[in-house]
Amino acid sequence: MSVDKQQLLQFLLRQGDNTLVLGHRVSEWCGHSPILEEDIALANTALDLIGQTQMWLGYAAEVQGEGKSADDLAFLRDAWDFRNVLLVEMPNGDFGQTLLRQFLFDAFQSVLMGRLMKSSDEQVAAIAAKASKEITYHVERSADTVVGLGDGTEESHNRMQAALEYLWPYVGEMFESDETDAAMAAAGIAPDPASLREEYEALIGKVFAEATLSVPESRYNHKGGRTGYMHTEHLGHLLTSMQWLQRAYPGCEW
Amino acid sequence: MYAQMIKTASAGVKSREEMTDQEREFQDKIDNDIKIEPRDWMPDDYRRTLIRQIGQHAHSEVVGQLPEGNWITRAPTLERKAILLAKVQDEAGHGLYLYSAAETLGESRDELVKLLHEGRMKYSSIFNYPTLNWADIGAVGWLVDGAAIVNQVALQRTSYGPYSRAMIRICKEESFHARQGYHAIMKMAFGTPEQKRQAQSAVDRLWFPAIMMFGPTDADSTNSDQSMAWKIKVKSNDELRQQFVDQTVPQIEYLGLDLPDPNIKWNEERGHYDFSDPDWSEFFNVIKGNGPCNVDRMKDRVAAWDDGQWVRDGLLAHAQKKAAAKVAAE
Numbered sequence: 001m002s003v004d005k006q007q008l009l010q011f012l013l014r015q016g017d018n019t020l021v022l023g024h025r026v027s028e029w030c031g032h033s034p035i036l037e038e039d040i041a042l043a044n045t046a047l048d049l050i051g052q053t054q055m056w057l058g059y060a061a062e063v064q065g066e067g068k069s070a071d072d073l074a075f076l077r078d079a080w081d082f083r084n085v086l087l088v089e090m091p092n093g094d095f096g097q098t099l100l101r102q103f104l105f106d107a108f109q110s111v112l113m114g115r116l117m118k119s120s121d122e123q124v125a126a127i128a129a130k131a132s133k134e135i136t137y138h139v140e141r142s143a144d145t146v147v148g149l150g151d152g153t154e155e156s157h158n159r160m161q162a163a164l165e166y167l168w169p170y171v172g173e174m175f176e177s178d179e180t181d182a183a184m185a186a187a188g189i190a191p192d193p194a195s196l197r198e199e200y201e202a203l204i205g206k207v208f209a210e211a212t213l214s215v216p217e218s219r220y221n222h223k224g225g226r227t228g229y230m231h232t233e234h235l236g237h238l239l240t241s242m243q244w245l246q247r248a249y250p251g252c253e254w
Numbered sequence: 255m256y257a258q259m260i261k262t263a264s265a266g267v268k269s270r271e272e273m274t275d276q277e278r279e280f281q282d283k284i285d286n287d288i289k290i291e292p293r294d295w296m297p298d299d300y301r302r303t304l305i306r307q308i309g310q311h312a313h314s315e316v317v318g319q320l321p322e323g324n325w326i327t328r329a330p331t332l333e334r335k336a337i338l339l340a341k342v343q344d345e346a347g348h349g350l351y352l353y354s355a356a357e358t359l360g361e362s363r364d365e366l367v368k369l370l371h372e373g374r375m376k377y378s379s380i381f382n383y384p385t386l387n388w389a390d391i392g393a394v395g396w397l398v399d400g401a402a403i404v405n406q407v408a409l410q411r412t413s414y415g416p417y418s419r420a421m422i423r424i425c426k427e428e429s430f431h432a433r434q435g436y437h438a439i440m441k442m443a444f445g446t447p448e449q450k451r452q453a454q455s456a457v458d459r460l461w462f463p464a465i466m467m468f469g470p471t472d473a474d475s476t477n478s479d480q481s482m483a484w485k486i487k488v489k490s491n492d493e494l495r496q497q498f499v500d501q502t503v504p505q506i507e508y509l510g511l512d513l514p515d516p517n518i519k520w521n522e523e524r525g526h527y528d529f530s531d532p533d534w535s536e537f538f539n540v541i542k543g544n545g546p547c548n549v550d551r552m553k554d555r556v557a558a559w560d561d562g563q564w565v566r567d568g569l570l571a572h573a574q575k576k577a578a579a580k581v582a583a584e
C-alpha cells in the first residue's frame with residue numbers, strides 16, 4: 001500500500017527530532033556529571049541519539065525530495081517545524097531528572113522499535129533494527145539508575161519523586177494519534193502510538209515499583225510538540241545554541 | 255605535558271655505591287627495560303612521583319572535557335557533533351584508565367580527586383585557555399592532542415608497567431583525535447574568509463600554550479635527572495618540544511595560515527625549526543592559578559562533584575540495601 005509522502009515525512013521528522021533534541025539535551029552534561037563513569041555514559045547516550053538522528057533525518061530529507069540534507073533539517077528549521085514530543089525538550093534539571101526523562105523516553109522507544117523493526121518500509125525497519133540494539137542498552141541503564149536513586153537515600157528518593165511529578169504530564173503526548181499515525185498504521189509502516197501504551201505502562205510500572213516511586217494519578221497531558229502546534233519555551237533556546245554557527249555563517253562547509 | 259612540572263620526590267640521584275641492595279636491584283631492572291609491576295618493591299619516592307604524575311595526567315583528561323564540551327552544543331553539523339562527543343567520551347575514558355593505574359600504586363581515585371579540588375594537585379596548563387570559536391575545537395584536537403601524543407609516545411617506554419600500558423592504549427585514540435582535529439581545522443582554513451579567520455585566530459592563540467605543554471626549558475626544569483634515571487620521564491622537555499614544532503610547522507604551512515611566531519625558521523645546520531620561547535612568566539602564572547580559565551574550570555569541576563553527592567550517596571545506599579537483602583536471603 002502506498003503512503004502519502006507528506007505523512008511519511010512527518011512521521012520521520014517525529015522520530016529524528018525526538019532523538020536530535022534529546023541527544024542535544026544529554027550532551028549539555030558534558031564534563032559536569034556526578035561521577036566520571038556517568039560522563040562517559042551520558043556522552044555515549046548522546047552519541048547514540050545523534051547517530052539515530054542522522055539516520056532518521058537522512059531518510060526524511062530523502063523522502064522530502066528537495067535536495068536537502070539531514071543537517072539542513074536539523075540546523076535550518078525554526079521551532080514550529082520541529083516535531084519532537086515536549087518531553088525531550090524539557091530542561092535537564094538535576095541528574096535525577098535527566099535520567100528519569102531518559103527512562104521515560106527509552107521505555108517508549110524500546111516498545112516502539114520492537115514494532116518498527118517489522119515495518120513494511122524497509123528503511124524504517126533497518127533504522128529501527130540498528131537503533132534497537134542501542135535502545136535495549138539505554139533502557140536497561142536508565143531503569144537501573146531510576147531504581148537505584150528511587151530506592152536509595154531519602155534525599156535521592158524525594159528528588160526522583162519530584163522529577164517524576166514534574167515530567168509525568170509530558171508522558172501522554174507520546175501516545176497521541178492523529179491522521180499521520182493513522183496513515184502510518186494503515187500502510188503498516190508504524191503502529192498507532194495509542195496501541196503501545198499498555199505495554200509501556202507495564203514496563204514503567206515494574207521499574208517504578210522497584211524504585212519505590214509512585215506514579216501520579218493524573219492522566220492530564222501537555223501536547224503540541226509532535227504536531228508543532230505549541231512547543232515549550234525551552235525549545236527556542238536549545239535551537240539558539242544548536243543552530244548558531246549554521247545561521248551565523250550560512251552555506252559553509254564544516 | 256598532561257603532566258607538567260612534576261616534582262620528583264627525591265633527594266637526588268644516588269650512585270650505585272649509595273644504593274641499598276634493593277635499590278640496586280630495582281635500578282638494574284629499569285636499566286634493562288624490565289617493567290616495574292604493582293607488586294614489585296619500589297622506592298617510596300618512585301611511587302610518590304608516579305602517583306603525582308599519573309594523577310595529574312588523569313585530572314588533565316577529566317578537566318580537558320570542559321573546553322571541548324564548551325562547543326558540543328554548538329557543533330555545526332551532526333557529524334561534527336558526533337565526532338566531538340566520541341572524542342570527549344574517549345578523554346573521560348582515559349581519565350578512568352589513568353586513575354586505575356594510579357590505584358595500582360595505592361592511591362584511590364577519590365583521594366586524588368579530593369586533592370585536585372582542594373587545589374593541591376594540578377592538571378595541564380593548556381586547559382586553562384578558552385575555546386572561543388569553532389576552529390579552536392579543530393586546533394585543540396590537532397595541537398593539544400598532537401602535543402600530548404609526542405609526550406605519550408615517549409612515555410610508552412616508561413618503567414612502570416601499568417602506566418606504560420595505559421600510554422600505549424591511549425596513544426592510539428589520541429592519534430585518531432589529532433587527525434580528526436586537523437581535518438576539522440582544514441575545513442575552516444580552506445573555507446570562506448570568515449572561516450579562515452577563525453582558523454588563524456585559533457592557531458595564533460593556541461600555539462604558545464600548546465608548546466608550553468611540554469613544561470619549562472630543561473635548564474629550569476627541576477629534579478628531572480632522577481625521573482630520567484627511573485624512566486618515569488623518557489625525553490627532556492626541550493627535546494619533546496622541538497619534535498612537536500618540527501612536525502607541526504609544515505602542517506600550519508599546508509593549511510595556508512600565517513605562522514603564529516615570526517621567528518619560526520628552518521635551521522639547516524641544526525636540522526630543526528628555530529622558534530621563539532613562549533612567555534614563561536605567563537606559563538608560571540597559569541600554573542599558579544592565574545590563567546584565563548583556572549577559576550572557572552575548578553568551579554565547574556567542584557560543582558559537578560558537590561551537586562552529584564546525593565547521586566553517589568543514593569546509588570551506594572541502594573547497592574548496600576541490595577547486598578544486605580541478598581545476604582538475608584542466603
Ligand SMILES: [Fe+2]
Pocket residue numbers: 315344345348424428
Ligand atoms: Fe586523552
Ligand SMILES: [Fe+2]
Pocket residue numbers: 315318345398399402428
Ligand atoms: Fe587529550
Ligand SMILES: [Fe+2]
Pocket residue numbers: 344345399427428431
Ligand atoms: Fe584526545
